[in-house]
Amino acid sequence: MADEPLVLGIETSCDETGVGVVRGHTLLADALASSVAEHARFGGVVPEVASRAHLEAIVPTMQRALDEAGVTLADVDAIAVTAGPGLAGALLVGVAAAKGYALAAEKPVYGVNHLAAHVAVDTLEHGPLPEPAIALLVSGGHSSLLLVDDLATSVTPLGATIDDAAGEAFDKVARLLGLPFPGGPPIDREARGGSPDAIAFPRGLTAPRDMAEHRFDFSFSGLKTAVARWVEARERAGEPVPVPDVAASFQEAVCDVLTSKAIDACRTHGVETLVLGGGVAANSRLRALAEERAARAGIRVRTPRPKLCTDNGAMVAALGSHLVAAGVAPSRLDLPADSAMPLTTVSV
C-alpha cells in the first residue's frame, strides 16, 4: 500500500462540496456538489449559505464518490481533508465530517492545505511532480506563486495578490458588463469575439519601482477600477459598450501579468516546471499564453484539465496520497479548521 495508497479526500473550503478517491496517482472518483447557484444573486459567495449547503451535501456526495470508485471506507488507507485556508464555517463542516468518517472507520486523518492540494491534483493528470516546481494558483479566493521544493513538506510562497484575487476581478468585471456570476467562463467566452489590444488596461505591479518590492506579487484592484472607469465613461457619453473588446482586453491584462510573473519566478529560481491550478487556470487565454511564453523560456507547463483546476475532493485525495506515500504522520483528532492556514503548512 505504501506506493499506491488508497485515499479519500474531502473539500469544503468555499462553495463546492467535493469528495474524491485516489489510488496512488490514479483518480477513481471525483464527486462534487456545488452551491454556486445559491450565491449567484448575491454576486459572491455567502459564507453561511455555503456552510449550510456543505452540511446537506456531504453525506450524499460521499456516497456518490464511494459508489463511483467501487470502494468502501473500510478499504481506504487514509482520509484527507482541507483544513485551510478558506471560509471558516465551511472548512469546519468538512473537517468535522472527515473526523467522523475517520473515527467510525478507524482510519488516520490528514488535515491538508488547500493550495498544496491544487498543486498535487496535477499528479493525477501527469504523474509525479518534478521538484522543484513553481505553481501559479489563481481563483476567486487565491492568486499565489509558490515554490514547491517538496510537495509533502516544503512549499514556499513567493508572492500573492495584495488586494483582489484574480477570480474576484473576473467576477466584478463580469457584473460591470452585465454577465453572470461566476464571471470567469462568460468573460472567456465574450473575449473570443473581441480584441485583446482594443483597450490598454493597466498591468498591476509591473512598473520598475513596484518590481523592486513586489516582484512576484499581484494587484488587480487598479485594473478593475480602470475597466469600470472606461465602461462608465462610455455610458455617460451615450455610446454602446463593446463587451467582447472590454472582456478580451481585461482578460489579456490579467493573463499577461500572471504568466510573465510566473515565468520570471521559474527563471529566477532555476525551475523548469510550472504548474497551473485554481479556477482561473481553466481560462483558455491563461493556458495558451502560459504555454507560449513557457515554450520560449524552455519551461514545461503542467495544467490539469479544467474540472480538476477548480475546487474538488480529488485534489485533496491526491495530496493525501502523496503524504501517505511520503511517510508523513497523520493529524490528531483535535486538528482545527484554520481559515488563515499559512501556505508553508502542507499538512497539520
Added chain:
Amino acid sequence: MLVLVLDSSTPAVTAALAEITADAVVPRVERSRVDARAHGELLAPQVAEVLAEVGIRPAALAAVVAGVGPGPFTGLRVGLVTAASMGQVLGIPTYAVGSLDALGHAATRPGPDAAPEAGPVLVATDARRREVYWAVYDPAGGRLVGPAVDVPAVVAERAREQGVRVAVGEGARRYADVLGLPLRGGLDHPPAYALAELAAERIRAGAPGDRLTPLYLRRPDAVAATGRKPVLR
C-alpha cells in the same frame, strides 16, 4: 443497545454513551466541555474518549442520537455532521432530538440529577446578538410554545402568558434580570441522558433514522446584490 449521543447546540460540546434497555435508559459515560469556540477541536476526541472508556469499537454502536438545536450555527453543525458521517460509515440510524426539548424533558421529568417541576418551564439558551432560543414545556414535558428566537424582553412576556414559574438553560441564566423568573440550577446545557430518553422509543422500535437538519430559526446573513452598482463615486 449502546448508542452514541452528541450535542453541540450550546457552548457545551457533549459526547456520551447510553445503554438503551427494554425499559430504561442507562447513562454509561459522558464527556462535556464548555468552550463556544472549540466545538470542532473538542468533539471528535471526546467521542474517541467515551468509546475507549467503555472499551468498545465504533462498530458496536447501534445508533447515534444528535441534538439538532436550535443553537449557534457553526458549532451546531459540528455535532450534526459528526453524527451523520459516523452513522453513514457504520450503517446505523441517526435520530434527531430538539436540544431545547432535551432541557425541557430534563426539567420536567425525574432524572438522575433533576426532580420534576409543578408548572410550565421556560427553556432558554443563548442565541448571541442579545437574543435567546426558547421554548415552554408543560409539567409532563410536552412543548407548549416554540422553539423560537427572540430578545429576552419578548420571551419574558410570552412566558408570563404561559404561566411559567421557573426557567432553565444558560440563556435564562444570562438574561435572568430581564426574564424575572427563578432559575433552576444544574441545567444549563442539554443533558445527554435526556437526549437519549427522547429517542429511546424510536431506537427500541428500530424506527427509520432522521436526516439531521439543524433548527436554524434564522435566515443566513446575506445582502443581495441590488443589480449593477457604479464602482466609482
